[in-house]
Structures are given as C-alpha cells and as structure tokens.
Amino acid sequence: MSGLEAADRRALAREQPAKSERWPRTERRQARIRSVLSRRQPDLTVVLENIHDPHNVSAILRSCDAVGVLRAHAVYTIEEPPPGAFARQTSASAAKWVDVLRHDSVAACYEALRADGFQVLVTSLGPESRSLYERDLTAPTALVLGNEMRGASPEASGLSDGAIEIPMMGMVQSLNVSVACAVCLYEAFRQRWHAGDYEASKLDASALLSLEEDWLRR
C-alpha cells in the first residue's frame, strides 16, 4: 500500500541509530519488537521453491512479515537464489525480520516441516486442488510457492499434502507469484484473526526473550 510505503520510509528515517551506538536499544524499539514477536505465527510459513526474481522474493518476505511468519523456507535445486534477495539490509527490508532456512531438497524441506507438525500445501491449479477459501489455514500450514515460469516442481506437488487454488474469474489464468502468496497469507491471517491467534503469544517466554535479544541486535 503506497501510503504505508511513505509512512515506512518515515519510520525508517526515525529509526536510524545515532552513529555512536551500533544497536539502539530504545524503550520504544524494544516495545515494538516485543509486540511484533508476540504476534508471530510460528505455525504459518511459506516454502520458496526456485523463485527466480529478487523483487518477488522481497515482496513475499514483506507479506510474510506483515502476517507474522516467523521463519520461511527456501529450496533452490534448479537455479541459484537471486543474489542479495535474502540478505538482511535496512530496517525496511523484511528479510531482516523473517529468517529463511535453506534446504538441499524438497524432500528434506518437507521432512523438516512435517517433523514440526505442518501440513504442506502447494499453490497450483489442478483437478485435485481445492479453493483457498475452503482450507483450514488455522492449522499449522506451509504454503509452497513454485518458480515463476515452471510453477511448483512435480516433486513439490507430488510430496505435498494437497493443493490450494486461488479462484480466478477472468480471462487471464495466472497471478504474479508474490500477489498469489499475499492473497493466501492474508486469508490465513483473516482466519487466524477470527480464531484469536494474534491475541496471545504463540512463542513461549524463553523463546520470546531469546528472539528479542537477537532482534535488538539486528
């Protein structure tokens, strides 16, 4: 939202630390970090499978931050990750606030997710896919987003627990991948908001403290 982009730049300008202090630990910044961490959803994540365009990676991580994804996942088996796309840069970069775990293969990624209790849903069109709005996204959910041109790989689809389809009423049968990701994540947000998932922290006290220390140093 463009108004927010302007507001963001102002917030960023305000947040610039004085040159003498490397990690400004103002009360206000600490309170903000604590508040954001208390709304993080450790049971909601995305898997970026060979996403090629750095602007798409950046927009996806921004949506992740906005709905409270704590940690995202990436599998780059066909191409290299876009240079710099996952680097923590300025406070305005969502990559600073959403850690991305890289996996060597789709199988290893899904195994790790399932060990943490996630259902793994691929965003794609197909006879077996179900509408986004029919899925229970309050359950621990990992959304797999495939490459811009090829879509999710056969392996990523085949090993998943199901497919999500965004209903499309128009002539053009596709959405930009970062747009599709945001539509899915905000439907998860909507369901979770109604379920009260943002009212109390899902992270336990020691995880909160440790993450707060970590974030204050970013």
Next chain:
Amino acid sequence: MSGLEAADRRALAREQPAKSERWPRTERRQARIRSVLSRRQPDLTVVLENIHDPHNVSAILRSCDAVGVLRAHAVYTIEEPPPGAFARQTSASAAKWVDVLRHDSVAACYEALRADGFQVLVTSLGPESRSLYERDLTAPTALVLGNEMRGASPEASGLSDGAIEIPMMGMVQSLNVSVACAVCLYEAFRQRWHAGDYEASKLDASALLSLEEDWLRR
C-alpha cells in the same frame, strides 16, 4: 501463482489464431468469453492514482481481471502513465480484458464514480482508517490506490468516503502496492462469492451481447 503462469503461457500458445483469421471465433473461445463476462462485477473497481511502475500497473490489472473488475480508472495528475502499461497486447495481458478510463482530475473521477453509485475508499494508514475486514465490499466499491512513494494524494484522501487499512502485524509497515490491491480485491471477492454475486450475471442481456461482440474482436 507460478503454476498458473505456466498454464497461462500454454493457454496463450493454444489461443494463437491461425494467420488466415484475424479474429478466431471458435465456439470454445466464445463460451469462455461469455462465461467470464457473466461473472464480471461492474460494481467493483479500482482507481490508479499516479501509479508509477508499469509492473505494478500490470499486476493490478491482472488482479482486477481475476476477481471480475469490468472497468478500472486512472488519474495521472503528477506524472505520465507508464508507457505501454495500459496497452492491449497479448491475450495474456490483463490490460486486454480490463478497460481503463482516464480522468483529468481526482474530483472528476470521483464525480463519475459517485454518479454510478460507488463508495470511494482510499487504501491508506491513518487514524480514520478501518480494517479491510470490517468493510462491506459487496456494496458498489471503488478502491483508490496511490503512488508507490507518496501514497494517495491529500485530495484523493480528502474527497473519499473513507479509508481502508490492511492489518499489518510485522516490523515493516508497508506492502507493495500491487500486493495491497490484490489483498483488498480478493477480500471483496470472498465477500461477494459468499453473497452469491458470481452466480448470475450483473450485466443485462444487451450489455452482455455488446461486450461479447467487442471482446471477440480483441
């Protein structure tokens, strides 16, 4: 959605007309056009106010097509429209299927919208803005999207009927403008789907026929 992008390119390849016929009027194409037109929402639209980046314009029009916007609006008072962004090109270009009406001023644009019964809502952050999820988007609604850096102009905000805010739970206080547009449009889709707004055509028989003739020639 990347899988859909690939599917889209295949659909496009299939749709290429034989060189001898300029406007392929196959039964299949006609049925598709008729079906899409019958789901168009003439009472849902967007206003692009000085949107600068052609990729954002393109992604916004794609989301418009996907949820059934029949006609979008543009106001370029500060800068020129991005070259080519509104041109009808290939079948895969949403600009081919979403007409964009240009207005000379915000006031003239809003006047035209109000004459057609639209509520005009600006997407922005502010004390007076209400959550996207508290708005009734089944009512005739125009969503105003402002410039990437400056946001909606004071005039666009001041003359509007209210502001919509996308809830944000993270550290970064902004979303890409095309992402924000899609999140708003798909919430409108969700509400309208539940209200049965896609079940019967909102265009009357003569409008459907005339648009069908027009689209078959595109």
